[in-house]
Amino acid sequence: MSGEHPPADRAAGIGVAVDGAARRLAARLSLLSGVVALVVGLGIVGLVGSPPLAVQYVPLALSVLVLGIPHGAVDHLVLPRSRGEPVTPRAMLAVGLLYLLVGGAYAVVWLLAPALAFALFILVTLLHWGQGDVYALVALTGADHLASRAERLLALCVRGGLPMLVPLVAFPDQYAFVAGTLVGLFDPAAAAALEAAFEPTVRIAVGVAFGAALVASLAVGYVRAGSHGPWLVDAGETVGLVAFFALVPPILAIGLYFTLWHSVRHILRTMLVDDVAHEALERGAILAACRRFARDAAPMTAGALVVLAALALAVPSTPGGIDELIGLYLVGIALLTLPHVVVVAAMDREDGIWSP
Secondary structure, three states: OOOOOOHOEEEEEEEOOOOOOHHHHHHHHHHHHHHHHHHHHHHHHHHOOOOOOOHHHHHHOOOOOOHHHHOOOOHHHHHHHHOOOOHHHHHHHHHHHHHHHHHHHHHHHHHOOOOHHHHHHHHHHHHHHHHHHHHHHHHHOOOOOOHHHHHHHHHHHHHHHHHHHHHHOOOOHHHHHHHHHHHHOOHHHHHHHHHHOOOHHHHHHHHHHHHHHHHHHHHHHHHHHOHHHHHHHHHHHHHHHHHHHHHOOHHHHHHHHHHHHHHHHHHHHHOOHHHHHHHHOOOOOHHHHHHHHHHHHHHHHHHHHHHHHHHHHHHHOOOOOHHHHHHHHHHHHHHHHHHHHHHHHHHHHOOOOOOO
């Protein structure tokens, strides 16, 4: 687990394979999985309209064991691998303590101020999902139009804002329902503190500001692009995601995006920093790389299930129906996401994502 990739596989500022068969395969898989998510979501809406909530919950429910939770379950391995160092018990313990302290502190916020915790969840998820797409654009797609830190930060806000802000504008009632369900697990009355966010004037302001940021990001990128191929991928994905989150009901849309877009991209990133999985991708052995990842992710995925069970016992209101169970799962995802963001930020630093 400790060997480094050959120097030819690395390029200045990016500690993953920016050229070679593994990187090209990861880029294709990333794009294909994203297209599948968009086609499935838009196809369902085109054929049946808004499906029943029980159907919309399916992708989120599957993400417990398929791609969703597992995508962050190798956090104890990725930093040493990113640095070409051995994975030691000390390194794994450090990540375990990070999850315990940061996740535990965030759990206290949910117990004491659930409306604030929900708002923080949206902000952290926006930053993290944008963070994941910036990595994919820079390291996999070779986006030379994101040449500066400011351009990458703007892209982060746009890409992260698509799943978090477009549904707020397009589906305020369902957004409010999800917020009320999560906050209601701790204090049903606290959801009133979030009502202002769903007012028409607020949503219009959010829509105008976000739309301006999106147009600015793509326009500046077009001007800065040395090769317009990567820019076309960026623009195509962005426009596709606007349509996806504006038309697909948010519970279904988030479930599909979380599993088939964000999680797949991060899993590919973890494969590229793992010598064994990297070698498998170089040979085109996708199943071998997936088996390697599944083996590595299994112990901490099981640990995450224990966290969810403990959370179910800790919430003041015992979850009853499917709505509350999914809400509990999303709170669990929130607790795991915050320390996960810290790990990914450290990977970004190793890869030079924010020091172009």
